[in-house]
Amino acid sequence: MRTLHVGLRVNDRARSVAYYTALGYQVVGEVPETPIGHLTMLKLPRDPFVSLELVHDPSRGEVEPGDFSHLVIAVADVRATLGDLADVGIASEAPSSPDGSDTFWTAMLTDPDGYRVELVQWPPGHPEGMTASDLGGRDDAPEERSAKDVVAEMFRRQQAGDDTVLDDLVATEFVNHAAGPQGREGLRKILHTIDVDLGPVSLEQHHLVGEGDLVAQHLTLHGTHRASTMPLLSGTEASGEPVTWTFVHLWRVADGTIAEHWACRDDMGLLLQARKASGKAPPTPGAS
16 A cells, blocks of 8 residues: 545645645646545656645635644755745745754745645655654664665566656666666666667566675567667668567666666567568578
């Protein structure tokens, strides 16, 4: 199970939408004339799904926040965020550090209807969300995830279409020994190119084996040859036909993120499929 979103009643829909979009939320869509009122759905840029719902129903009278406590948002830098908000007219209380450190900060805001919003800046190395270790001693902290768990999560979230997975699980200075652009953004470009040429793709995982900080992943990619922008397919006419591409990834995980990558790919198998479908199969080796 997982929390879907928080629903807040609002007096003035346009005013509240303006407030929360200034905070950084994006409007995903609206559902008018529901039994509980006009609904506006929002999410933060790195939220995979709707995380906030504004409910507007004037027939129920003025909004009273009542027993609702507060909404919590994680930010990279509390002081910088408060400065940006001040520039658009959103006031806040002075930030404070729950543990008295220089790296862990919180600050409280109050929205137009009196709801409380807490901004949290986690210390370096802290998970993106709250864990059991935040609520008790180290004995209560969950065991550290294995390298295999990290790669398994990446595969699962890729299959679900989660476009935040690289930000969460791949190191900024990711090293790709399989050639191509480097870093997390380099990997993002590689995956985008594959999707342009062969998308929409699906991945079939055959084996996932982990030992220490290394994980071997045996996959087959299923797609359709729609373009030839990657170097491997350069000069090959897009056939529009289904293709498969089999490879083994070797990932190294450090501090909970994927830091290095090697690969053994059946590039010739993919190229032969693409050329055969386009009517331009290469000559048989040894033929004159």
